[in-house]
Amino acid sequence: MRAAICYEAGSPLRVEELAIDEPGLGEVRVRIAACAICHSDIAYIKGLWGPIVPTVFGHEAAGVVEAVGAGTVDLTVGDPVLVTLIRSCGSCRSCGRGLPVLCDGGFRLNGESPLRHPDGRPVAQGLRTGGFAEQVTVHASQVVGLPAEMSLETASVVACAVLTGYGSVVHTAAVEPGSAVAVIGCGGVGLNAVQAARLGGADPVIAVDVAEPKLRAAERFGATRCVNSMGPDPVAAIRAMTGGAGVDYAVVTVGATAAVDLAFAITGAGGGVVLVGMPATGALAAFDPGTIANLNQRVLGSKMGTVRLERDVPAILELYRAGRWKLDELITGRYPLDAINEAIAAAQAPDSLRTLIVN
Numbered sequence: 001m002r003a004a005i006c007y008e009a010g011s012p013l014r015v016e017e018l019a020i021d022e023p024g025l026g027e028v029r030v031r032i033a034a035c036a037i038c039h040s041d042i043a044y045i046k047g048l049w050g051p052i053v054p055t056v057f058g059h060e061a062a063g064v065v066e067a068v069g070a071g072t073v074d075l076t077v078g079d080p081v082l083v084t085l086i087r088s089c090g091s092c093r094s095c096g097r098g099l100p101v102l103c104d105g106g107f108r109l110n111g112e113s114p115l116r117h118p119d120g121r122p123v124a125q126g127l128r129t130g131g132f133a134e135q136v137t138v139h140a141s142q143v144v145g146l147p148a149e150m151s152l153e154t155a156s157v158v159a160c161a162v163l164t165g166y167g168s169v170v171h172t173a174a175v176e177p178g179s180a181v182a183v184i185g186c187g188g189v190g191l192n193a194v195q196a197a198r199l200g201g202a203d204p205v206i207a208v209d210v211a212e213p214k215l216r217a218a219e220r221f222g223a224t225r226c227v228n229s230m231g232p233d234p235v236a237a238i239r240a241m242t243g244g245a246g247v248d249y250a251v252v253t254v255g256a257t258a259a260v261d262l263a264f265a266i267t268g269a270g271g272g273v274v275l276v277g278m279p280a281t282g283a284l285a286a287f288d289p290g291t292i293a294n295l296n297q298r299v300l301g302s303k304m305g306t307v308r309l310e311r312d313v314p315a316i317l318e319l320y321r322a323g324r325w326k327l328d329e330l331i332t333g334r335y336p337l338d339a340i341n342e343a344i345a346a347a348q349a350p351d352s353l354r355t356l357i358v359n
């Protein structure tokens with residue numbers, strides 16, 4: 001099968017023929033129909049999170065089950081599925097606490113990539129998926145069945161951006177109706193945090209970004225107010241929108257420490273700062289612990305929106321089916337695998353939301 005390999009940080013990916021394992025115990029192989037490009041893929045490709053060994057990235061995918069390994073009971077060849085990076089065992093301490101995103105169970109694929117060059121040289125499976133490819137072999141816990149009528153291209157964006165944005169608001173923060181919510185960063189994750197906040201009855205829902213096209217998109221996804229953080233005094237502007245009190249939740253979806261600083265500056269008494277985006281390894285943010293204590297604030301980390309696939313994917317798809325959740329509107333470009341470098345460039349344009357690789 002063909003896959004796009006990253007050999008060196010910052011260099012173009014190369015589409016080459018790779019061998020892929022047959023699915024082993026509890027695993028499944030999926031023929032990929034669409035894989036969206038996430039900013040996490042781009043951060044890895046740029047080397048922000050560490051050195052690169054030859055790796056296939058891509059982790060926001062949907063496709064059709066092509067082979068099932070022994071012990072994979074819930075899936076059948078031909079099933080349409082969402083493919084995510086959330087690999088969970090169901091029996092470790094984190095899984096037992098309802099936190100499969102933190103699973104530390106043992107899996108063959110944790111130590112052994114299913115990908116290699118035809119001559120045997122290893123290629124890493126990036127983000128536990130390797131979705132910029134024609135096929136993936138993943139653990140069965142990483143996939144969720146989709147309704148037969150669902151477009152696989154539309155579904156693909158759910159796997160990371162939608163789940164993370166939705167979960168950060170619904171589960172990590174558990175935003176109450178009437179809360180004032182600011183979402184800092186209005187890319188794929190941020191727009192879905194905006195959608196979730198609005199649907200959950202937050203008011204105002206304040207979209208914050210440096211790019212005007214992203215703010216216009218946020219309005220379409222339910223933001224009631226918009227603030228360009230490159231403007232003269234974004235803190236004063238956001239505080240003015242909440243009668244001076246500050247927001248109840250500031251959801252930071254970008255991996256920039258300036259966005260974290262802004263979140264602390266706009267969060268009011270009793271409020272929570274929700275950290276979703278991950279800055280480059282080693283980047284630090286400063287905060288005033290006295291203020292946080294005195295204002296009874298919370299700082300909440302949100303890995304993949306604290307989601308549980310079997311609960312949250314059906315919930316989101318039902319909202320979509322009922323016309324209450326936008327998915328198609330997130331897709332702003334489609335490219336074949338051979339054009340992956342053009343697709344990655346397009347994904348970084350200010351007016352792009354989600355760019356898909358389609359097979």
Ligand SMILES: [Zn+2]
Nearest residue numbers: 038040160161
């Ligand atoms: Zn992602």
Ligand SMILES: [Zn+2]
Nearest residue numbers: 089092095103
């Ligand atoms: Zn586990």
